[in-house]
Amino acid sequence: MIRSPYVAGRFYPARPELLTEDVRRYTAVPQAKLRATGCIVPHAGYRYSGGVAGAVYAALDLPARFVILCPNHSGFGAPMAVMSSGEWLTPLGAARIDEELAARLKQACPALEEDSEAHAREHSLEVQLPFLQHLAPGFRFVPIAIGRGDYRSLEALGQALAGALREDGERVLLVASSDMNHYERDEITRAKDQRAIDAILALDTRRLYEVLLADSNTMCGYGPVLAMLTAARELGARQATLIRYATSADAGGPCSSVVGYAGIVVHEGN
Numbered sequence: 001m002i003r004s005p006y007v008a009g010r011f012y013p014a015r016p017e018l019l020t021e022d023v024r025r026y027t028a029v030p031q032a033k034l035r036a037t038g039c040i041v042p043h044a045g046y047r048y049s050g051g052v053a054g055a056v057y058a059a060l061d062l063p064a065r066f067v068i069l070c071p072n073h074s075g076f077g078a079p080m081a082v083m084s085s086g087e088w089l090t091p092l093g094a095a096r097i098d099e100e101l102a103a104r105l106k107q108a109c110p111a112l113e114e115d116s117e118a119h120a121r122e123h124s125l126e127v128q129l130p131f132l133q134h135l136a137p138g139f140r141f142v143p144i145a146i147g148r149g150d151y152r153s154l155e156a157l158g159q160a161l162a163g164a165l166r167e168d169g170e171r172v173l174l175v176a177s178s179d180m181n182h183y184e185r186d187e188i189t190r191a192k193d194q195r196a197i198d199a200i201l202a203l204d205t206r207r208l209y210e211v212l213l214a215d216s217n218t219m220c221g222y223g224p225v226l227a228m229l230t231a232a233r234e235l236g237a238r239q240a241t242l243i244r245y246a247t248s249a250d251a252g253g254p255c256s257s258v259v260g261y262a263g264i265v266v267h268e269g270n
C-alpha cells in the first residue's frame with residue numbers, strides 16, 4: 001500500500017528543495033552522537049517544533065531501522081494500529097515499511113491490528129519521515145498509531161515491543177512522537193511540562209502517568225511515550241537526556257496559549 005502525504009504544504013514544505021533546506025537548518029546542531037534505544041520528538045508544524053525535533057535527530061547515531069509510535073488524533077481506525085507493508089510518500093520520496101519487523105511485532109503483540117485508516121490522516125508520524133530521509137537515507141520503519149490510554153495496555157505494548165526487538169537482534173530505534181501540554185499560558189505549560197519531563201528523565205512510567213493525570217497535562221502522545229519508555233527499560237536503557245525544550249511562544253506564538261515541545265533521548269547511560 002502507498003500512503004500519500006497528508007500534511008505536506010501545511011506542517012512542512014511541499015516543495016522538495018524547500019523541505020530539504022528546512023530539515024538541514026533544523027539538524028545543523030553540533031552534538032556528540034548518542035547511541036540511543038529510544039527518543040521523544042514533537043510533531044507540530046516545523047515552524048514551531050522543527051528546531052526541537054531536529055536537535056534530537058542531530059544528537060543521535062541513527063540506525064537503519066525504526067519503530068515510530070504516534071498518537072491517533074483523528075480517532076479513526078483501530079486503537080493500536082500498525083501498517084506492515086508498503087511505502088509512505090513525502091516530498092523527499094518513498095520511505096519503506098520494514099515488513100519483516102512489522103510481522104514480528106504483530107506476532108509479539110496481538111493487540112496490534114493491521115489498519116491503514118488510523119494512519120491515513122495522522123500528521124504526528126508523517127512529520128518525522130523527512131528528518132530520517134535526510135539523515136538516514138534508505139531507512140525502514142514500522143508505523144504504529146496508538147489510540148488507547150490505559151496504563152496496562154501501554155505497558156503491555158512496551159513489553160511486547162522489547163521482546164520482539166530483542167529477538168530480532170538488529171539495532172532498532174524506538175521513536176515516540178508527542179507534543180507536551182496544550183493551550184494554556186506559557187508559564188503554566190512550562191511548569192506542568194517540567195514535572196512530566198522529570199518523570200521521563202527518571203524513566204518512571206507510573207510516575208509520568210500519575211503526574212499527567214494530577215496536572216491535567218494534555219500531552220497528546222503519552223501513550224507512545226509510555227510504551228517506548230517501557231520497552232527501552234526492558235532493553236537496557238538506564239538514562240534519559242533532555243536535548244531541548246521549547247514552547248510555541250519561542251517561535252513567535254502568543255504566550256497566552258502555547259504548546260510545549262520536548263526532545264528527549266533514552267539510552268544506556270555512562
